[in-house]
Amino acid sequence: MIFDVLIVGGGGAGLRAAIAVVEADPGLKVAIVSKVYPMRSHTVSAEGGAAGVIGEGDTLDEHAYDTISGGDWLCDQDAVEAFVAEAPRELIRLEHWGCPWSREPDGRVAVRPFGGMKRMRTWFAADKTGFHLLHTLFQTSLRHQEIQRYDEWYATRLIVDDGRVHGVVAMDIRTGAIEALAARTVILATGGCGRAFPFTTNAAIKTGDGMSLAYRAGVPLKDMEFVQYHPTGLPFTGILITEAARAEGGWLINKDGYRYLQDYDLGVPTPTPKLRSMELGPRDRLSQAYVREVERGRTAETPYGQVVYLDLRHLGEARIEARIPFVRELCRSYQNLDPVTDLIPVRPVVHYMMGGVHTDIDGATPIRGLYAAGETACVSINGANRLGSNSLPECLVFGARAGAAAAREAREAPAAGERAVRAQGADERRRLEHERDRRDGGAERIADIREQMQETLEEAAGIYRTRDALDKAANRIAELRERAAAARLDDHSTAFNTEMVAALELSSMLDVAETIVACALNREESRGAHQRSDFPARDDGRFLAHSLAYRGADGGPRVELLPVTITRWPPGERVYGR
Amino acid sequence: MITLQVSRYRPGQDAEPVFQDYEVPLRSDWAVLDGLAHIKDHLDGTLSFRWSCRMGICGSCGMTVNGEPRLTCGTFLTDYGEGPIRVEPLRGFPVIRDLVVDIDDVLAKLAHVKPWLIREGEELPLTAEYTQTPAQLEAYKQYSMCINCMLCYSACPVYALEPDFLGPAAIALAQRYNLDSRDQGDRFDLLATDEGVWGCTFVGECTSACPKHVDPAEAIQRYKLTAALTSVRNLLPWGRS
Missing domain, CATH: 1.10.1060.10 (Alpha-helical ferredoxin)
Known part of the structure; x- marks a missing residue:
């Protein structure tokens, strides 16, 4: 059995890719391998919306400009142009598949404002947009019985020979069986890696698996230093309070009740939201303003760190219930407060990875037959800072593109190299069985090493960075990698061994952590989400370029630069609120 | 501290499910799921359960808590007084292992x-x-x-x-x-x-x-x-x- 297209990951990008494959050619053999059931994928947690030009007076060029300036000119502009042109079609396609988009009174799809966007162009399904989008895709995928699923299978290795991918090796989590799955093409759609940090909106499953699979196979990871902190997470849990709360009119205030963003070149406060201004500035700038507020002593102390407040009280119960009911539900269930009457304590929280597997505009990587899409990939349309509501359409547009491109290639690609599949499958089986059996490790647990990795990253690769801290972190992560290889496993059984999965995930996150630190060290400038206190200015002369982190011969990362593609928007100043 | 009485079933090892007691910190903001994660990370790496978003939207972490089907990410330890809290797999489904059922x-x-x-x-x-x-x-x-x-x-x-x-x-x-x-x-x-x-x-x-x-x-x-x-x-x- 040889699959034409094998997709790793069953979230927004993976499901969209699978449907694109069967639409291109129902005769192709396509499968989704995912460590969770599709509807558990993290797309489900996206709240605020999905951007696509539809409103009167809006243009594709304006969406492109907002995205490019939001990304501090690190986006590839040809990719952005394709993205903004295809996003509306993809969102309408979802509508045709039944997505319950929120509506205007006359029955047309409604749009709302969003951070960093000059026009209202964010489609939404109340504030459970990702949930509805994922379930619509999943349910639509059920109509296509050709799509085979390996639910709760964990892919651990890409089979690559002679510069071409030939499949993956994966473990059936339920039974512990390890199998080589042969395929002509493979699409990685495993999402991001927020769990490499201690405080994140990301679900437990977001451990950078696809990034690590590609990196180990020789594909560079691109722009890994660009880690997005979302300005409004709940303390302790890190649960996201959507940007839509600010788009609907919410204010960010410090402990004195002052709308502090006015002090950080983000405009002047107005009673109702103004686009590209104040609370609707971009996420990187808002998270950086929080750090400055902490330094000025104007934040409030809690057991889980310093917080500012999100004030929704003036919106009133009716508007909160109609437009952001999930915000209220989350605050009541997880923070024991009601935003109708109480302030919401918030702080910046790791949310999204701008970087990822290096691909071209069709999701193709340098390895023939290997594609990536969604947060796993870096095309790049997000540059140095992603705008809110661009990630869901990114999953759709580039999931569809990768699916279509893989379908085309599968019809021409040679049959998977049987010998490589057999040999590498056997090799990986030996490695995993050895991992599972290891009993003689030291006293250290997987969770202890994971926590130390997370703290190391937060300290060195957080909102502000310096060479000294990054140097130390690089050494520390190399040391943690050695300790992880010797850590002890309590569980040696085969059935649903989640400790073994955790050990494999830790090893993925350590790959990702190394590349984040190496890229951050190499980029001696400040741009978007990457702020170097020792190099506070943007330096287009040296760094109007992507970072490419390759796995070096010694196992450590080697960073090269690749010029950014500029089409129509030469680098300029990022202006918000004025 | 509060006691979690957790149903354990390891195929090939347990003929039928047995309860195992664990003491976990009783913190006001901890959900039952946080208690289970504490066990997994610090006390006993062999305990298996599903979870992911811990914000009540992915649907992974359903279990039986003191006899009732609950999402464990949204069910708080302090809702059960002094405890103990009994955590079992969802009833009505075949158990694959511990708290993991076949859906x-x-x-x-x-x-x-x-x-x-x-x-x-x-x-x-x-x-x-x-x-x-x-x-x-x-x-x-x-x-x-x-x-x-x-x-x-x-x-x-x-x-x-x-x-x-x-x-x-x-x-x-x-x-x-x-x-x-x-x-x-x-x-x-x-x-x-x-x-x-x-x-x-x-x-x-x-x-x-x-x-x-x-x-x-x-x-x-x-x-x-x-x-x-x-x-x-x-x-x-x-x-x-």
């Missing part, structure tokens, strides 16, 4: 009801949407909120006795599409059967168990009415189209 049967039932938008004739071009007023959206919205957490199946006394019963979430999902103004499909033959809505004895446990207020019981009752009317119409000579 493939329900997955197949969800797929069985044709949970996708069915249209006759040509699709609209990708430049236009089907219009749907807020009131038309409201007509099915509640049924679109199901997160597939399986709590309703665990609570359902019929499903426990009749494994062929389509069950609450699948019927609610069918109604989600039946009531969608854009849908032109016919799911009558799938739903108006003994395994479908007529299997339900209207106990309403599903609705009490639902953490998302989907109200599957109402979905089932409403479809019984639809089904009855349709059956009567089909019997009348002028009723058939």
Whole structure:
């Protein structure tokens, strides 16, 4: 059995890719391998919306400009142009598949404002947009019985020979069986890696698996230093309070009740939201303003760190219930407060990875037959800072593109190299069985090493960075990698061994952590989400370029630069609120 | 500290599930899931359970807590006083290991009801949407909120006795599409059967168990009415189209 297209990951990008494959050619053999059931994928947690030009007076060029300036000119502009042109079609396609988009009174799809966007162009399904989008895709995928699923299978290795991918090796989590799955093409759609940090909106499953699979196979990871902190997470849990709360009119205030963003070149406060201004500035700038507020002593102390407040009280119960009911539900269930009457304590929280597997505009990587899409990939349309509501359409547009491109290639690609599949499958089986059996490790647990990795990253690769801290972190992560290889496993059984999965995930996150630190060290400038206190200015002369982190011969990362593609928007100043 | 009495079942090792006690810190903001994660990370790496988003939307972490089906991410330790708290796998499902159950049967039932938008004739071009007023959206919205957490199946006394019963979430999902103004499909033959809505004895446990207020019981009752009317119409000579 040889699959034409094998997709790793069953979230927004993976499901969209699978449907694109069967639409291109129902005769192709396509499968989704995912460590969770599709509807558990993290797309489900996206709240605020999905951007696509539809409103009167809006243009594709304006969406492109907002995205490019939001990304501090690190986006590839040809990719952005394709993205903004295809996003509306993809969102309408979802509508045709039944997505319950929120509506205007006359029955047309409604749009709302969003951070960093000059026009209202964010489609939404109340504030459970990702949930509805994922379930619509999943349910639509059920109509296509050709799509085979390996639910709760964990892919651990890409089979690559002679510069071409030939499949993956994966473990059936339920039974512990390890199998080589042969395929002509493979699409990685495993999402991001927020769990490499201690405080994140990301679900437990977001451990950078696809990034690590590609990196180990020789594909560079691109722009890994660009880690997005979302300005409004709940303390302790890190649960996201959507940007839509600010788009609907919410204010960010410090402990004195002052709308502090006015002090950080983000405009002047107005009673109702103004686009590209104040609370609707971009996420990187808002998270950086929080750090400055902490330094000025104007934040409030809690057991889980310093917080500012999100004030929704003036919106009133009716508007909160109609437009952001999930915000209220989350605050009541997880923070024991009601935003109708109480302030919401918030702080910046790791949310999204701008970087990822290096691909071209069709999701193709340098390895023939290997594609990536969604947060796993870096095309790049997000540059140095992603705008809110661009990630869901990114999953759709580039999931569809990768699916279509893989379908085309599968019809021409040679049959998977049987010998490589057999040999590498056997090799990986030996490695995993050895991992599972290891009993003689030291006293250290997987969770202890994971926590130390997370703290190391937060300290060195957080909102502000310096060479000294990054140097130390690089050494520390190399040391943690050695300790992880010797850590002890309590569980040696085969059935649903989640400790073994955790050990494999830790090893993925350590790959990702190394590349984040190496890229951050190499980029001696400040741009978007990457702020170097020792190099506070943007330096287009040296760094109007992507970072490419390759796995070096010694196992450590080697960073090269690749010029950014500029089409129509030469680098300029990022202006918000004025 | 509070005691969690956790059901353990390791195939090949335990002949049947046994309880194991663990002491975990009793913190006001800890959910039962945080207690389980504490066990996994610090006390016993062999305990297996599913979880992911820990914000009540991915549907992974359903378990039986002190006898009731609950999402463990949204069920707090302090809700149980001094404890102990008994944590078991969702009832009504085969146990794979520890707190992990086999949900493939329900997955197949969800797929069985044709949970996708069915249209006759040509699709609209990708430049236009089907219009749907807020009131038309409201007509099915509640049924679109199901997160597939399986709590309703665990609570359902019929499903426990009749494994062929389509069950609450699948019927609610069918109604989600039946009531969608854009849908032109016919799911009558799938739903108006003994395994479908007529299997339900209207106990309403599903609705009490639902953490998302989907109200599957109402979905089932409403479809019984639809089904009855349709059956009567089909019997009348002028009723058939």
